[in-house]
Amino acid sequence: MRAPDGPIIVPGDTILAVEGVSLAFGGVKALTDVSFDIRKGEIRAIIGPNGAGKTSMLNCINGFYHPTQGAITFKGLRRGKMRPSEAARGGIGRTFQNVALFKGMSTLDNIMTGRSLKMTRNFFWQALRFGPAMAEEVEHRRVVEDIIDFLEIQAIRKTPVGKLPYGLQKRVELGRALAMEPEVLLLDEPMAGMNLEEKEDMCRFILDVNQQFGTTIALIEHDMGVVMDLSDRVVVLEYGMKIADGVPAEVKRDEKVIAAYLGQPH
Amino acid sequence: MDLLYKIFIDPFVQMGAAPDLLVQTIWEGLVAGVLYSLIALGFVLIFKASGVFNFAQGIMVVFAALTLVGLTEKGVPAYLALVLTIGVMFLLAVGIERIVLRPLVNQPDIILFMATFGLTYFLIGLGEMIFGGSPKQMVTAELGLPRGAVDVNMLGGMVSFQKIDIAAALLASVAVAALAVFFQKTRIGRALRAVADSHKAALSVGISLNQIWVIVWFTAGIVALATGIMWGARSEVSFALEIIALKALPVLILGGLTSIPGAIVGGLIIGIGEKLGEFYWGPLVGGGIESWLAYFIALGVLMIRPEGLFGDKIIERI
DSSP, X not given: OOOOOSOSOOSSSXXXXXXXXXXXXXXXXXXXXXXXXXXXXXXXXXXXXXXXXXXXXXXXXXXXXXXXXXXXXXTTEEESOOOHHHHHHHXXXXXXXXXXXXXXXXXXXXXXXXXXXXXXXXXXXXXXTOTHHHXXXXXXXXXXXXXXXXXXXXXXXXXXXXXXXXXXXXXXXXXXXXXXXXXXXXXXXTTTTOOHHHHHHHHHHHHHHHHHHOXXXXXXXXXXXXHHHHOSEEEEEETTXXXXXXXXXXXXXXXXXXXXXXXXXX | OHHHHHHHXXXXXXXXXXXXXXXXXXXXXXXXXXXXXXXXHHHHHHHHHHOOOXXXXXXXXXXXHHHHHHHHHTTOOHHHHHHHHHHHHHHHHHHIIIIXXXXXXXXXXXXXXXXXXXXXXXXXXXXXXXXXXXXXXXXXXXXXXXXXXXXXXXTTEEEEEEHHHHHHHHHHHHHHHHHHHHHHHSHHHHHXXXXXXXXXXXXXXXXXXXXXXXXXXXXHHHHHHHHHHHHHHHSOBSGGGXXXXXXXXXXXXXXXXXXXXXXXXXXXXXXXXXXXXXXXXXXXXXXXXXXXXXXXXXXXXHHHOTTOSSSOOOOOOO
């Protein structure tokens, strides 16, 4: 069964469109001719078995990888190659599968790095830490404190993140991405390795971010229950190819998807 | 028995007998240590932010000092020459980032290390071509650096402090304090630490690696210039200065490659240790232990703490 082409739930216009993207590392094909779109304000899940190319897809979207073929249109701008800094400046924030935090720095400083692009005072003032740079520091600190309140991590503000348990690290990483005030938030397995309670918290935060700030979210997740509850639409990858695309209820019934997850009957 | 007495008892008896001499020795060690610290600081800055062990740090010290002296010799007023030299160090940082680091990004560390070797010989050649190979006098007077000594009557004797050494120690302390604040409290400092921790995470929040590399190499260039001025004022400016880079190695091993406080404390320990060792224990083996004692101390530390006194302990999950 193929996913229907017509609009299903329309939270908004397309903000990001992946068009015929292929990615190869030497002879290894990570992605083959993948196309899908992400609409403004929706929660879009990317699922698939291990090695299906989900993380490669996110890496293409935020400019870590450049597609060998195809292009990605973001906010009306079609690009074959995009640098990570351009993606960040354009409003794409992300978290990583294996938490990538600045381990020696405190929670507060980690989240402050998310404000890097919003802080514009030049090197001279920065070096002196005086005048405008000081006022700017204070202003951004306020935003960061709000994020800390939102994520309920006041207690660990000053703790070096390397010392935090995994679940909290994931939360700090989300905080850092939120500090960028992204339009599109890419979450790579935000709930991997978490216990039930932590997963529920994380689900709540993701929904809150989506609803309160109107942030568009693309997430990779393995927990099917979570995916089906959270997401508006789901795209399914297997061996680097798209095998299904649609609302959770449809995708769940799709024979190809079932086969991909449970294995082909012989 | 006699030897044990000479090693473990006699030096301390001497120290107690002439405390003014002890103070003088420690001061000499402290001053040498400050300079070691500054060189080590240059290494640490670059290693933290880009993971490159910059073999060229020593030659950067010489190159900066030569540029300053060379410009003055050509008739440029000393202070203007200083500003121009800072400009040259900036251009050097931009050039290194563009020509050396950017094409080699994501290459193994050893490749980058080798590239800094190339940089070393390039800078030696360039320096000799422009300024000639003969030793030069540092322009201390023109820069308004103090001369002469302050003699203090203390502990039943006379202790002499060279004014230039006092200035060096003060300048180094101010520089280190400023760097510490810059690293801890500003956006760029945070970005520097972020890049040191994780390249991909830094990229994901929009920090530009290229910009950060220019800033660190420029900062290391400034530190090199300060070192060059201070060291040049004590001896002279020549390519022989380059070997002081090797002096930084035991300091780095002692303090840990990734720690700024480590570079400072390590430098001071090595500096003081060397002078005390030479003065009190040196005669036992006929002197001359200053040149290898530092490595000996570093080796001892390495056996007990492989990550250095302040370095990051790397625990790998297997």
